[in-house]
Amino acid sequence: MLGDHPQRHLHPNMRWVWVLFGLAMTAVASGITTGIVLAVSAATEGDPTWWPAVLVAIGGIAVSIVWSRLAWQRWRWDVTDLAVILHRGVIIHNALALPFFRIQHIDTNRGPMDQLLGMTSFDVHTASISAHLPGIDADDAVELRRELLDLAARAAAEVGADGSVDAV
């Protein structure tokens, strides 16, 4: 499972979400740097040197754009015959396999950005961990949730009826 290469991407608009998040972080960081620059200049009675703040701002914007593209490439998920597979992470590669048999319930969330851009995020819960799937196309979301719940019920019926396995 973990060696597979899941095919499905997230919704392309997730990149915009990540970029905007990165820009917001950049704004905050630049603000802090500007504050430090002003404080230092006030302390040393000199002219404020603006280049740290400018560097932080430019660097932040660049990192946001590059990171969002890389992350969107790395985020892959798929529904195999046994489990939901999720690959994510740019520097730290993470792979998660969540078997249908263990699914307890599924949450869907739509924040304001998601609603603007036509996406939904899924939280698939087991008795311990949950898989977070952002950026699902809103049109496919209902179908996907029904599909996952069907697979879960079918797995429960198959495994639970004959075997000696309990999901929890």
Add this chain to the structure above:
Amino acid sequence: MPSDPDTPTPRPHPPEPLEPPAPVDPLEPAGPATSSGQSDPQRERSEPAEPSEPGPPGEPAEPGPPGDHGDRATVPPAPDTRRSRADGGTGPSGSPQHSVGGRDVPDLGVDPPGLAPHRLPARSLLGILRLRRIAAIAVPVLALGFGEERGGWPILALLLVLGVAGVLWSVVWWLRFSWGFDGQVVRTNSGVLWRRERALDVKRIQQVEVTQPLIHQVVGTAVLQVETASERAGSEIELDGIDIDHGNRLRTAILAARQHVLAAPAAEPGTPSTVPDVETGQAARSGATHAAPSGSASIAPSAQPATPPRPVSQASSLPVTAPTASVLKPSIADLARHALTGSSLATLPAVVLVVGQFLLDFVGDSATDVGEAAADAVTGLRIGVVVLALLVLVAGMVVAIGSTLLRFWEVELVRQGHDLRLTRGLTTRSTTTIPLHRLQVVTWSQNWVRRIFHAGTLTLQSAGRGQANQDNPQQGMAQVVVPWVTRVQLARVLPTLLDRVAADGQQVAFEVHAHPRAARRRLRWLWLRGLGLTFPVVAGLAVLSATRATLSPSVVSASVTIWVVAIGVLAWLLGAAQYRRLGHALDDDLLVVGRGILGATFDWMPLDRLQGVTARANWFQRRLDVMSIRLRPAGSTTWVLVRDVGKSEGLRLGRHLTAVAAGVDPVATSGSPLPDPRPHTS
């Protein structure tokens, strides 16, 4: 409302089909109760005909309003009828009478569904006299009083008001608390202003715990806690102050009901459940040997042979005794050894430090005078420093042994049917029951001292969310801890704990396969990074001392160099030591993980509790072709980590684990052969 709140109104039994209608109990109010009562035995008789309905039973809801009115509307049979029935049945203690202290204790598991008719005994109110609660309120107020340096009476008045308010609140809370158990669902109704109804299906139970703190031991009550795998902090159901005997029987009844509910569908294999419920479980993990007939037989060895086969909910009303087998029973000597080799040795020094700190603050300016006086006293007594240190050491050992004995007094782990039960404690007598099928991880950990004696601490983890205890404050799992288990004992009991039939005398695996050498590099790097965090501190100190010229520069640079070399050597050695302990082994449905640095820890995880598998590899790991795999058992925020396995082995492991977690037989995987196993015997 019954005049005596101590006796929960006796419940009517689902009577034998051949029994005559029960006469009215003279204690119950006559009149309208009689007429409505006559119809109830009929309805009760029909109830057992539909035993194992899933969830809240499908019978129509009780027409009467819940609670007290329901008590009045039903007719209890005469006491002698009940007694004769108890003769034919299996009482928990074998005695023909279910009476505790002269009072008749009702049978359990036969409450009408949807009701919570029982109250806690009035003695439970004494439980508010818990030291911790009183201290939590009294100590700050008293401290405030001390600090004020005024007359104490406003503080006393405040304490009095708080005390009275607390007592009143407890009384009202006790009045409005009720519970019930109908053979399938445990209910509680609680709350003074905000009412809360909790209903817990027995299938979801992870652990049942009966605890007796000191005040409860005096009064004869106990705290019964039922835990599930939910994320809610604390236990799902808590009956604080139930009579101890009653509590034990209730616990047995709940667990027996759980066994019956899980065993019943197994009688018809292949029938899909009407409600697709991912929690539909079967009785045993190990397949055919525990199929339903033998399963129920082991639960009810002395089931009434003369009566017709009883439906499930009826049979569970009588707590039946299953065969009890003692698994582990550490002796007092073992407890002493456990105390002297563990972290409880640090108790006394820590306490001394804290008290000393407090005293220092308290004494304040006159510290130097006090210090001189103390020094004079010490030298006056002509006790050398060495002897004093020895005294402190011995006192520390005594305190350690004492606290361990208090905590683990008469500790015993028994297996009763399909449950594991641990009893321990002196001032707080606690009983924890984990159904075998809720056991998530078994851990055996040795620190470096205990390794010398080939003994360790055994920890059983279920998915219930227990209280954080001193052994594992971060654990989200409820734990059962057995101290001082030797390797020989462990080899003997592991098959029992993991519910495996040891075929051909084959032992449960201890040997683990090594991880690739790259893991050692990574561990050494991690140690270097960790220890290297101390370097800025050392460097800062060096710079400070250099600027202040307290020490000569050569000394400073020499010590910094020594520190750097020491860090390097330590990281090298510790990384290698941790690598030696690192390993894993995979059976069909059991994963063994070895870890530890100087000591050794083994985790056994039955894989059918696995909820999901996560694999993780950062940039360094990808370069070294290793990955770490995290296994999540149920209901916990922690995991079992298989650290730094080779990439091919990691992929194989991932596939196998995912298949097992999905409930299918792991297909023999194609691909890379296993690396040569280099067993680490412990």
